[in-house]
Amino acid sequence: MPNPRRYTMDNQAVLRRIFRELLHVSEKDFGDNLSPSSVPAWDSISHLALYHALEQEFGVTFSIGEILSMDSVSAIKCFLRNKGVEFPEAPE
16 A cells, blocks of 8 residues: 655645636635535536545555545545545544
8 A cells, every 4th residue: 555645744735736727726725624515516527637636645555445435535535544644534
């Protein structure tokens, strides 16, 4: 299994870049609550591109169940954290 990226701030920036490039999400609109229902470009085809980009960028592999459950940025971060990828904690 590949080594996941562990750099906290870099990982957040990489995730924002993936969403910007694949789903055209602006910097100001990016957040943990983004989901297919709030991002018009997040359809079934872009979902495949999204999980592939996540696997490539973060050096992880997702199960079919994880891929099907990626229904928000928050869920994606949770799956990535479970694979050893670090993200800054959300401010309370």
